Amino acid sequence: MSARVITVRRDVQAAARSSAAEFRLRCTERGTLVVNVLSSPGAGKTSLLAATARFWSARENAPRMAVLVGDLATDRDARRLAPWTPVVQMTTGGACHLELPLVERAMAALGDFDGEFLFIENVGNLVCPASHDLGEHLRVLLLSTTEGDDKPAKYPKAFRTSQALVVSKLDLLPYVPFSVQAAAADAHEIQPDLAVLPLSALNGQGIDEWCRYLETTRTSILGQSNAE
Amino acid sequence: MMHEASLVKSLLEQVDRLAAEHAAVAVEEVRVRIGPLSGVEPMLVSLAFERLAPAGANLVVEEVPLTARCRDCCKLFELKQFRFHCSYCESSDVDVIEGDVFMLESITIRRVEPLEAVP
Numbered sequence: 001m002s003a004r005v006i007t008v009r010r011d012v013q014a015a016a017r018s019s020a021a022e023f024r025l026r027c028t029e030r031g032t033l034v035v036n037v038l039s040s041p042g043a044g045k046t047s048l049l050a051a052t053a054r055f056w057s058a059r060e061n062a063p064r065m066a067v068l069v070g071d072l073a074t075d076r077d078a079r080r081l082a083p084w085t086p087v088v089q090m091t092t093g094g095a096c097h098l099e100l101p102l103v104e105r106a107m108a109a110l111g112d113f114d115g116e117f118l119f120i121e122n123v124g125n126l127v128c129p130a131s132h133d134l135g136e137h138l139r140v141l142l143l144s145t146t147e148g149d150d151k152p153a154k155y156p157k158a159f160r161t162s163q164a165l166v167v168s169k170l171d172l173l174p175y176v177p178f179s180v181q182a183a184a185a186d187a188h189e190i191q192p193d194l195a196v197l198p199l200s201a202l203n204g205q206g207i208d209e210w211c212r213y214l215e216t217t218r219t220s221i222l223g224q225s226n227a228e
Numbered sequence: 229m230m231h232e233a234s235l236v237k238s239l240l241e242q243v244d245r246l247a248a249e250h251a252a253v254a255v256e257e258v259r260v261r262i263g264p265l266s267g268v269e270p271m272l273v274s275l276a277f278e279r280l281a282p283a284g285a286n287l288v289v290e291e292v293p294l295t296a297r298c299r300d301c302c303k304l305f306e307l308k309q310f311r312f313h314c315s316y317c318e319s320s321d322v323d324v325i326e327g328d329v330f331m332l333e334s335i336t337i338r339r340v341e342p343l344e345a346v347p
């Protein structure tokens with residue numbers, strides 16, 4: 001018997017990444033932009049998505065959306081969203097993040113969804129979800145004004161892998177020691193191209209800019225890949 | 229722990245497949261590289277490996293620094309404090325080239341030598 005070293009030098013998540021790329025391509029072909037929404041618990045992911053659905057439902061020819069919502073144990077977020085948008089609950093049974101097979105199963109439960117936006121509301125956690133590609137085109141990170149503006153450097157992977165930073169709960173800004181500029185500057189040290197969108201889902205401030213950002217981004221990402 | 233356990237499970241599936249492809253009778257060592265942005269904690273990876281790996285397999289974790297290449301001046305440098313700027317020219321147009329993935333570097337297997345080398 002002899003020992004032999006086999007050099008592999010491969011990303012442990014390579015297979016998961018390529019499945020995610022296939023899922024992304026299928027969604028691109030349907031014209032659906034997939035948005036993975038990350039934040040710590042209670043930053044306002046559900047409120048943002050409900051506000052987005054309400055904003056669009058009041059408009060003619062608005063984009064169609066659906067939400068896949070991840071939760072450890074309950075269907076509370078799904079029930080909050082259901083009056084406004086098609087929603088499928090993914091209960092992770094205690095797992096700290098979502099993985100693609102859960103998303104694909106929930107997507108199947110939506111039927112033949114070919115709307116413009118599919119939002120994946122991740123489990124509230126800024127650590128593990130950052131490591132899992134769910135086949136999204138756009139990763140959005142929510143940071144609420146009550147969390148402190150020093151968070152970006154504490155969760156570098158989540159910020160580095162996101163394209164947009166939503167600063168939520170702007171209505172509380174007068175009462176908390178939070179600076180949107182300081183948070184943005186900290187985040188830009190990690191991801192210089194991060195778009196920063198301050199808003200309040202409660203009073204609606206900034207929701208129009210957020211929705212416009214989504215529509216512009218969809219056109220630039222899906223328009224580009226259709227042209228290729 | 230859930231997160232590291234699921235990645236270690238995936239790691240072990242890949243190790244199994246490689247071992248089978250190379251007609252191994254045993255896996256002696258699994259060598260992985262983990263950096264500051266790999267998204268896994270080395271100690272938790274070791275604990276998950278101890279629980280999930282077959283007896284006799286030894287895990288070696290190489291901790292690597294976060295390394296980037298500047299797209300403007302082409303120099304290689306270590307990224308410190310997650311400040312994504314070139315340490316030579318301050319450009320923010322940098323590509324991370326190591327330390328941001330959980331990498332399976334190599335495996336050491338035991339195999340039965342053929343009696344005669346295949347020509």
